[in-house]
Amino acid sequence: MLEDSLREMFAAQVDTPPVADDPAGTVIRRGRVARRRRAMGSLVAVGAALVLVTAGAASLGGGWPPDRRSGPAAGFGVDSLADVTVGPVEPPTPGRDTGIGLDIRSGDQLWTTDGRRLTLTGVGEVTRIYRVPGGWVYAGAREVRFLRPDGSSVTLSGEDDRWAVSSDGDQLAFQLDTTLHVARIGPAGLALMDSVEVPANTWPVAIAADRVVVSGGSRGYGFVDLARQAQQPARNAAVTTIYGVRGDGLVGLVREEGGSRRCLARIVPTGGKLQPAQSGGCGLGLRAEATEGGLAPDGRWLAERRGAEVALIDVDRVLDGETALVTCPAASDVPPVWADDRTVVTGNDAHVVRCRTDGTEEAVPLPEGVPEDWQLVPRLTAPADGQ
Incomplete structure (x- = not known):
């Protein structure tokens, strides 16, 4: 030795x-x-x-469907999906039911329906937020995070603002450069399910089963079929707005054939393109802003803010040729948001107004401490059986 x-x-x-x-x-x-x-x-x-x-195996396991790959998305690695808490976290103090039926956000502060107050950290100025099963998905200009009920949060995506959450709040579609990713959302981060190449000038707007609906701006809307990844989305310029998912199709607006008006339509994927299967209500003067109210969770009613009132439109009856519209007097700068299948919520600086599709309304006081620039938080949940 x-x-x-x-x-x-x-x-x-x-x-x-x-x-x-x-x-x-x-x-x-x-x-x-x-x-x-x-x-x-x-x-x-x-x-x-x-x-x-x-950590990677724990946070990224469990792909869907089973034969599709799981793993970190391009543009960020395992570290960015890890359990990251920004700032001190104190257990939220249980409060009492606000009676509003939706959470309220002002700046980076969140007032929950049960009276708690949480802080939305890590993204700078908050631009979007949704209540999903198990927490909240929120974002600034270039980062998406998941907030847990205990106030801690985890990064979901950190490089682009082109993203959409499924109507049941379970999946996230986000685009990085020319790659569209679909992942399942969980308290530990994302479980990547699929990725597909798409044109650079598109962005996801909705998730419907195995399809991701994408917008191309003035070129209209198309869809990506995850089961046929080699197929590029064929956009239809006649489709001008997508309000949301209903069953195996979509509800949106299409250009009137031979005219200039927008018509309410049930839209389905046919022959590689989105096509109207039924349309009507061309004279209702519907606007193209899908965020101004939008579709009820079950897809039956559509809400649209119109000056000093909110219009509630029965989609089925309008598509059958009727004029079915209920108005709710509610002058407000707050866009209406659905609390359930038959109740939409809006309001003003002093109080919240809950409007129902039967024509009744109810005023509810704001929780203590909410400033004037408040907004309602949409709740994304799975539809009831049979819807």
Whole structure:
């Protein structure tokens, strides 16, 4: 051994036992320290690699359908999907039911329906937020996060603002450069389900079963069939608005054939394109802003803010040729949002107004501490059976 040889060499040069300042011992000790440091460095590297692999498997496992791949999306790795809490988190104090039926947001502050107050951190100015099963999905200009009920949050996507959440709040479609990703949302982050190449000038607006509906601006809307990834979306310029998903199709607006008006329509994927299967209500003067009210959770009613009132439109009856419209007097700067299948909520600086499709309305006071610039938070849930 090297150590024995060194000792024999030094022992041959002296007649007395090694003194406290033993040259051989010094060399040997230095060698042992160096080996221990190298061994410790190797263990740390192996441990770090194991943690990353384990974290990735835990947060990204469980693809859907089973034969599709799971893994981190392009543009961000396992670290950005890890459990990250921004700022101190204090357990929210339980409050009482506000009677509004929806959460309220003002700036980065969130008032929940049960009276709690949470902070939306990590994205700068909040631009969008949805209540989903198990928490909230919210975003700034270039980051999407998932907020848990305890106030902690985790990054979902961090490089682009082109994204959409499914109507049941379970999936996220987001586009990075020319790659469209679909992932399942969970408290630990994203479980990537599929990725497909799309044109750069598109962005996702809705998720319907195995299809992601994409917008191309003035070029209209198309869809990406995840089961046929080689097929590029064929956009239909006659489709001008998508309000939401209903059953195996969509509800939106299409250009009147031979005219200039917009007509309410049930839209289905046919022959690789989105096509109106039924249309009507061309004279209702519906506007193209899908965010101004939108579709009820079951797809039966459509809400549209019109000056000092909110119009509630029965989609089925309008498509059958009738004029079925209920108005709710509610002058407000707050866009209406559906609380359930038959109740839409809006309001003004002083109070909240709940309008029902039977024509009745109810005023509810704002929770204490909510400033004037408040907005309602849409709730995304799975539809009831049979809808």
